[in-house]
Amino acid sequence: MYGHWIEGKMVKGSAQNRIEVKNPATEEVIDTVPSGTLEELDRAVQSAKKAFPQWRKVPGVQKAELLHEIAAKLREQKEDLARILTLEGGKPFRENVDEVTWVAACFDYYAELGRNYMGRVIAPVEPSQLSLVIKEPYGVVACIAPWNYPLLLTSWKVAPALAAGNTVVIKPSSVTPLSTIALHKAFGALPPGVVNIITGSGEKLGMALIRHRDIRMVAFTGSVEAGRKIARTAAEEFKKVHLELGGKDPFVVCEDADLAVATKGVAWAAFLNAGQVCTSTERIYVHKSIAREFTERFVEFTKTLRLGPGMEPTTDIGPMAGESYRKKVEDQIQEAVSQGAALLHGGKRPKKFRKGYFLEPTVLTRVDHTMRIVKEETFGPVAPIMTFKTFDEAIELANDSDYGLGACLYTNDARKVKRFFEEVKAGTIWINDPLSDNDAGPFGGMKSTGGGRELGEEGIEEFRETKHVHWDFEMRAKEWWYPY
Numbered sequence: 064m065y066g067h068w069i070e071g072k073m074v075k076g077s078a079q080n081r082i083e084v085k086n087p088a089t090e091e092v093i094d095t096v097p098s099g100t101l102e103e104l105d106r107a108v109q110s111a112k113k114a115f116p117q118w119r120k121v122p123g124v125q126k127a128e129l130l131h132e133i134a135a136k137l138r139e140q141k142e143d144l145a146r147i148l149t150l151e152g153g154k155p156f157r158e159n160v161d162e163v164t165w166v167a168a169c170f171d172y173y174a175e176l177g178r179n180y181m182g183r184v185i186a187p188v189e190p191s192q193l194s195l196v197i198k199e200p201y202g203v204v205a206c207i208a209p210w211n212y213p214l215l216l217t218s219w220k221v222a223p224a225l226a227a228g229n230t231v232v233i234k235p236s237s238v239t240p241l242s243t244i245a246l247h248k249a250f251g252a253l254p255p256g257v258v259n260i261i262t263g264s265g266e267k268l269g270m271a272l273i274r275h276r277d278i279r280m281v282a283f284t285g286s287v288e289a290g291r292k293i294a295r296t297a298a299e300e301f302k303k304v305h306l307e308l309g310g311k312d313p314f315v316v317c318e319d320a321d322l323a324v325a326t327k328g329v330a331w332a333a334f335l336n337a338g339q340v341c342t343s344t345e346r347i348y349v350h351k352s353i354a355r356e357f358t359e360r361f362v363e364f365t366k367t368l369r370l371g372p373g374m375e376p377t378t379d380i381g382p383m384a385g386e387s388y389r390k391k392v393e394d395q396i397q398e399a400v401s402q403g404a405a406l407l408h409g410g411k412r413p414k415k416f417r418k419g420y421f422l423e424p425t426v427l428t429r430v431d432h433t434m435r436i437v438k439e440e441t442f443g444p445v446a447p448i449m450t451f452k453t454f455d456e457a458i459e460l461a462n463d464s465d466y467g468l469g470a471c472l473y474t475n476d477a478r479k480v481k482r483f484f485e486e487v488k489a490g491t492i493w494i495n496d497p498l499s500d501n502d503a504g505p506f507g508g509m510k511s512t513g514g515g516r517e518l519g520e521e522g523i524e525e526f527r528e529t530k531h532v533h534w535d536f537e538m539r540a541k542e543w544w545y546p547y
Contacts, residue, residue: 114254132252137249156373203230314346358407422443
């Protein structure tokens with residue numbers, strides 16, 4: 064039976080008050096987790112608070128060794144964790160093996176980054192002075208992760224937070240909590256209380272965690288609506304917030320693009336994890352001169368993608384994570400078609416699966432920026448295709464969104480590349496290489512997508528406060544008041 068992980072021990076919680084976790088491919092209940100109480104939440108926070116004074120003093124080299132040990136244990140658990148991820152989230156097993164590999168790499172990266180830099184010495188204004196810029200941890204950090212990449216997006220918060228000297232309380236999504244709880248095996252070498260995991264609803268337990276008097280920072284990935292609520296709540300006590308929110312990423316395909324490459328690349332960006340990726344391509348803009356051929360190729364390739372349970376090795380696209388998520392996507396598709404969009408492929412629940420939250424990958428044309436399918440985040444396997452005549456128009460369309468997480472471009476024209484990354488308002492720009500990752504590079508959004516950055520040097524700076532120390536080591540008498 065799964066439980067909370069508090070002060071280095073498994074806490075089962077109430078046997079009656081538990082949350083069911085379903086396999087989205089079969090709709091069967093896999094297991095249950097506790098619906099945490101406010102008392103259990105406080106216990107987790109107090110555990111982290113108690114561990115903080117000692118953890119912050121652990122030398123950087125020793126912290127690095129412990130984080131490397133976490134990475135090593137994650138690699139040992141890789142297939143077990145990938146299996147749990149697949150059963151509770153639906154993503155194909157081989158993609159979840161990749162996810163655990165990336166999680167381990169994240170801990171290795173911050174192990175090294177955290178031990179090498181804690182501030183700097185700056186030039187003094189007088190010879191007898193020393194000026195130090197010191198980087199300090201905040202204290203207890205709430206790490207709230209979503210269900211689509213539960214371990215990866217948890218690691219992007221927890222690894223830099225620990226490397227910076229913070230202790231953490233993790234609250235996973237109630238949709239995919241099992242894999243996060245299973246992480247406790249990797250955290251076993253850490254001092255008790257440095258990492259705590261508590262499960263429960265976002266509305267009740269998540270907001271209580273944010274309001275808790277001993278939480279000094281909140282790191283959250285999720286919807287814009289939830290992010291705004293968290294920001295308002297945290298602002299009441301001026302807590303630091305780090306928010307990575309929704310996306311509506313554009314993909315621009317120019318007339319010089321290799322269509323054999325572009326059709327597969329755009330499909331990858333649109334349909335990976337059934338379109339349930341923060342940086343999924345949700346708006347496709349193709350130059351008018353190649354639009355017909357691109358669309359024909361794109362539809363034909365989409366037809367070859369195989370839906371199925373994530374544990375089947377032939378599966379390309381698994382189910383969506385839940386019925387409510389599928390229904391939201393279906394509503395957007397149906398509304399777009401009613402407004403004149405052309406449905407070229409998909410948009411239906413496949414008949415071959417009697418159970419499971421499957422939805423066919425969907426291709427739409429004749430869509431525009433008045434439609435919800437183009438304006439609002441979809442978070443499902445839908446590819447709306449539009450056209451442009453000039454590159455000026457393509458940039459204008461790419462920027463015509465409240466979101467600003469990522470943007471993709473296919474072209475071999477260096478002048479267009481330069482204009483695209485200078486003029487498109489998005490935190491990550493991919494040129495001819497959609498949705499690639501690099502732990503050393505920052506990740507985050509602009510506009511309504513939130514603020515702050517994960518990964519890279521910027522990622523660890525998010526979890527540190529800056530202090531300036533002025534030290535005059537001669538303690539000389541001075542004339543403190545100006546003569547007037």
